[in-house]
Amino acid sequence: MGAGMEPDGSSRSDEEWEQFLRESVAGASDAPKEPSARARDVAKRLRAEPGRGPEGWRSYTPARPKRRTGWYVVGLLASLVLLVAALAPGRIVDLFAGAASSRLAAETARPTQAPPAEAAQRPTMEEPFRGSPAASWASGAAGITVPKARAVGWMSTAEVERALARSRDFLVASSLDHGVLRGEHPEEAIALINPHQRDVQDFLTTAFRTPSEKNDPLFLFSRFQPSRTRLVGDVVKTRGRLTYREGEHGALQVTADVTFVYPVTRANAGGDDEIVRTIVRRELVLSWDDPDKVSTEAGTFSILSNKYDMTNGGCGAPTGYFVPPFGTDRRADEAGTEVDPYDRSAPVGRGEPSEHDCARATRS
Numbered sequence: 001m002g003a004g005m006e007p008d009g010s011s012r013s014d015e016e017w018e019q020f021l022r023e024s025v026a027g028a029s030d031a032p033k034e035p036s037a038r039a040r041d042v043a044k045r046l047r048a049e050p051g052r053g054p055e056g057w058r059s060y061t062p063a064r065p066k067r068r069t070g071w072y073v074v075g076l077l078a079s080l081v082l083l084v085a086a087l088a089p090g091r092i093v094d095l096f097a098g099a100a101s102s103r104l105a106a107e108t109a110r111p112t113q114a115p116p117a118e119a120a121q122r123p124t125m126e127e128p129f130r131g132s133p134a135a136s137w138a139s140g141a142a143g144i145t146v147p148k149a150r151a152v153g154w155m156s157t158a159e160v161e162r163a164l165a166r167s168r169d170f171l172v173a174s175s176l177d178h179g180v181l182r183g184e185h186p187e188e189a190i191a192l193i194n195p196h197q198r199d200v201q202d203f204l205t206t207a208f209r210t211p212s213e214k215n216d217p218l219f220l221f222s223r224f225q226p227s228r229t230r231l232v233g234d235v236v237k238t239r240g241r242l243t244y245r246e247g248e249h250g251a252l253q254v255t256a257d258v259t260f261v262y263p264v265t266r267a268n269a270g271g272d273d274e275i276v277r278t279i280v281r282r283e284l285v286l287s288w289d290d291p292d293k294v295s296t297e298a299g300t301f302s303i304l305s306n307k308y309d310m311t312n313g314g315c316g317a318p319t320g321y322f323v324p325p326f327g328t329d330r331r332a333d334e335a336g337t338e339v340d341p342y343d344r345s346a347p348v349g350r351g352e353p354s355e356h357d358c359a360r361a362t363r364s
Helices: 016-027 037-048 068-085 088-103 155-175 198-209 327-333
Strands: 227-230 238-245 253-265 276-288 302-313
Touching: 037 327, 155 238, 155 276
Parallel strands: none
Antiparallel strands: 227 253, 238 253, 253 276, 276 302
C-alpha cells in the first residue's frame, strides 16, 4: 500500500500528508508516542514467550510443585523413624504389632484354643489394654458378631433380623452403657425383658433393693460403685457372638456368648495409679416368643438361662457392684481357682458365683 493511500483505497492530498508529518514531528496530542521503558520490557518478554497470553485480573495459576520436595520429606521421615528405632525400639515393635493385631477377625464360632500369650506390659491410662489379648479386640457393640438372619418358627427373616439387633441392644444396655457401669439403674435393658415373666421380674425387684448371693444384679448387669471405682477411658473391649435356632412353640431362641473387659482404677486415682482389668464373660439364652402362644409383649424376650464368669471383680459378700481388687486387696483373690479369662474355647463355667467360688485370673 502506497504512502498516500487510505486503507479503503482512497488517496490523501499532498497538503494532508504534509500536515500529518508536521504534527507528528511537533508532538501533536494524537501523534504516536514512543513506548516507555517498562512497556518495551513487557513487549520484549511477551515476544520471548509467544505461547503465553495476558493473565486476567483475578486469574490464578498455581505454582508448579518442585519434584525434589517430596524426596526431602521422605528422607526426613525416614530419619525420624530411624532415630525413634534407635532410642526406643520397643515402641516400633508395639506400633507394628498393634497394626497387625488390629486386623483380628470377628468371632463367628467358638474358638478351639485360648489366644496366645502377650508380652508382659503394664497398662497405662493412655493404653489401658496394653499387654492384654483384648488390645486387638473390637470396642463396644462392634465386638459382638450378629449372624445373618433367616426365617425361624413364627418369625419372618425381617423379624428375626430385628430380634437379633434387639438382643445385641440388651447386651449394650446391660453391660456397656456408661450410666449403668457407673451404677445407674438399667432401665433400657429391663424394658426389653418380658414384663409377664414373673420370676425374672421378682428377681429384678429384689436384686437392686437387697443384693444377695441368690439375687445379685451382676447376674445380668455390669455395675461399678462410682465412689470406689471408675473406668479408665471410654472404651470397653468385647469379643463374642450371637447364635440362634428354633425353640419351643416355634420361638426364636437366641444365645449370646460375649466377654467384656473393663479397665478400672480407684475413683480418686492419679495419673500413675494402679489399673485393674475386670473381665466378665456372659452367656444368655433369650426366647422371642409367639404372642399367640406365650404371654409376652411385642419387642420383648424371656430369659431362659444366664451364666457368667468373672475375674478381678471381687470375692466378698454381694454388694450389687463389681469390686475390683487394688493393692493389698489382691491377696483375697489368690486362693481362688486359676482360670484364663480370655480362653473362650470352653463353655461358661458357672451360673451363680459365691465367695467360696472366686476365680483367680492367670492374666488380665
